[in-house]
Amino acid sequence: MSSLPIAAHALLSDRHSAALVTTGGSIDWLCCPRFDSPSVFGRLLDPGAGHWSISPAGEYTGTRRYLDRTLVLETTFRTATGAVSVTDALTMGPDNHGHELGRGVPHLLIRSVTGLTGQTDMNVSYQPRPEYGLLRPLLSHVDGGVTARGGAEWLVLSSPVPLDLADSTATARFTLRAGETVRFSMHRSTLEAKPARIWSPDELADRLAATVAAWRSWSDLHQNYDGPWRDLVRHSGRVLQALTFQPTGAIVAAATTSLPEQPGGARNWDYRYSWVRDASFTMEALWVAACPDEANDFFAFLTTAAAGAVGEGTPLQIMFGVGGEHDLTERTLPHLSGWRDSRPVRAGNDAWRQEQIDVYGELLGAAHRLADQITDMDDDMRGFLVALADAAARRWRQPDQGIWEVRGEPRHFVYSKVMCWVALDRAVKLADRLHAGDRVAAWTAAKEEIRRAVLRDGWSDSAGAFTQYPGSGTLDASNLMMAIVGFLPAGDPRMLATIEAIADRLTDERGLVYRYRTEDGVDGLTGGEGTFLLCTFWLAHALAMAGQPERAREVFARAAGYANDVGLLAEEVDPDTGELLGNFPQAFSHLGLINAAWAIQQAEQRR
Incomplete structure (x- = not known):
């Protein structure tokens, strides 16, 4: 073992x-x-x-x-x-x-x-x-x-x-x-x-x-962040660079497979692939941690990998192999005992078959943030981004597996709807660059319809917060992104209530944040998991945007304190022992660190 x-x-x-x-x-x-x-x-x-x-x-x-x-x-x-x-x-x-x-x-x-x-x-x-x-x-x-x-x-x-x-x-x-x-x-x-x-x-x-x-x-030419936790942010930028497959521009979620979310458990996945969501968030983080010359390579990779795959009846695949491969069929490796007997060990990841409608927003959000760095936007890339916005307008009403890739029944996840709103909001702002002025009216109408639906159906009076999906009382840390992406101001009373509910009821005794409570059974999997470092950095980020940089600093320091002796973070923290869990090092955790540090810097400058 x-x-x-x-x-x-x-x-x-x-x-x-x-x-x-x-x-x-x-x-x-x-x-x-x-x-x-x-x-x-x-x-x-x-x-x-x-x-x-x-x-x-x-x-x-x-x-x-x-x-x-x-x-x-x-x-x-x-x-x-x-x-x-x-x-x-x-x-x-x-x-x-x-x-x-x-x-x-x-x-x-x-x-x-x-x-x-x-x-x-x-x-x-x-x-x-x-x-x-x-x-x-x-x-x-x-x-x-x-x-x-x-x-x-x-x-x-x-x-x-x-x-x-x-x-x-x-x-x-x-x-x-x-x-x-x-x-x-x-x-x-x-x-x-x-x-x-x-x-x-x-x-x-x-x-x-x-x-x-x-x-x-590379560090000297590209890294210019000089805010709080400067060395840790710049180091995280190098980690994200290290997880980028140079020949294509693909960004892997982590360097390993099958390191578990619970010792001895079965939540063991292969993260050595390029998730559209993870890579888009990573590109946005590199905007803070470094001057992202990689933006052109990344969008060129996706434009090629997803060519012809965003049509009327075809959703965008959520992940690809680092060479652009589509078929990532999952298999088990029964001859391997696994880290601390955590079986099965897997190669491949069947999440490639899932539909997640949040990816449209994450991609268009990254394209908007990095618009100045995308110098090679040809007709193929424009057509790809326009097709993403059209798909968000068309698909936002349908259920999906959501950001957390549940293996249970698809649901109407609030986060997924919010990210469809992001897709359309950013597409409208990019319309001139995309040569898509004729679509602005339709995109704007769909965007406002999504907003009304989320505000009406995503809020729960009994939970006192936005919840995971309409009619549920389940808190979900992904709803912190509603403030981060600008769907609602962080100071909106409903947003403040959601932030406080997550800080109070979705954390362990160390103050680290869970994605959601696995005992609620929404993800279709057995066993539990640790707290998520990305979600904890999201909480710090949202607190900073809500004008509470002191609290944000405390939450940030709590999460960053779990970096190992050479500044690397895994996906999760064991709520019982405080050990790092999950695949390693995890791009999500490092990009959460970068963006939260930047948000705290911005909040302190505003103050």
Whole structure:
């Protein structure tokens, strides 16, 4: 059983794929060549699914950090006899500039080990297990390293120390003295490549330096937020950048699959895909955390991925593969035990079959916010955005699965109706840019009809708040967005009442916010879940807009305090233990942090 806390992991990314590194120096998760590829190292989900560890042979203590303005990880180990640092990176191209972060990547993972003081005995354990641990590859010595062949994979490990091979695992022990550096690397080669490509120490040093320079160039050129929690906001912007698939502009919801919403539970989903909703929110957050040159790539990706899919009888698909794939059929991986025995482990996500009418508003909201950055709006993109607005006007009356992707019966979720209003409101504002002046009257009429319906049917006198769907008494944190998107002023009495109801009745004893109460049974799933960090940041955001920045700061600090030692957030927090839960790191949580910090800054400036 894999039981290491989720918070014990740090992220590496080359904007094609992602790895997770533990506090003990083990890479326990790596999918390549894409975020959604089968894992090569998967110990995160099962002890036998592969890892690559480099750590002291005896007892040690460790600390870690990202190098300034990068996602290059440095872990320092201290033992009774000496200290060493391990620097880990998935590399960027050596000729990258900031706007080209991630181009030309050979899927090269570098691990550079430097002696700091005294001398330290180090252990290496390299156990690749492709296909989510199904394969035990053939390991063979080559000059300067080891190759691993199995299935479609040929992995090449460059090693400056001799390795012993047994049971599809390579191991070594070596001693490192102060001032000495050894550099390891692994890359995914092709089956036709002969001889195996071994990287020299000097080449690895150059590639590592180029990767540090690439991250810093992007951060310096693009990140200009200087408000409260500046470092945390800018770091979150880098995390969102790291979760972007550079070849297409797709943004994944998280780097992992099947990390649970409740330990031992079955709410375990694959988040390594691009949700229209998540990506749209992320683009808006990047507007705050960075200058989003990525806007053109993202909208071009969606225009292509969804081409022809927003017609009279066809709803917009809510998510795509990072290459634009539509079929994301879900399957279970029964050979994996799951993190803390949380089964099933899943690959794929059947939510792609759902209809969620909120996506029209999220996309048009992002297009409106980023209008100045979308410099390549051609006729195809205009037609796509116009079709989204028309679909919102046509579909807003129908039930759907909602923002939380319930697997129960479709309902008339208030949030979904509000986001259809957003779609039409933003389309009217973009009408000149969309060459759609002839549609403004119809869009305006539909927008006002939605507004009347939500104000009439979404409010519950008995709950004293807007509720999840008409006739229900269930509170839903997504209704905080009514203020954030401008459907109602945050100071409106009904909005204030909803904010207070959520703050009072939809929080745990730590003051963190649930999405909704799972015991109400609306989502069609068994078991419970943790509190949602995104929803807690929404509460901070709404409080700031309501003119209560002091309370907003308290709520923000409460949520941000759950970031791990290298500033990463998962999806949820266990209400009993305070541990991070869910897929990691979670784009939703980081974009909520960014937007809430910005809202607090704006509220304080107004005051």
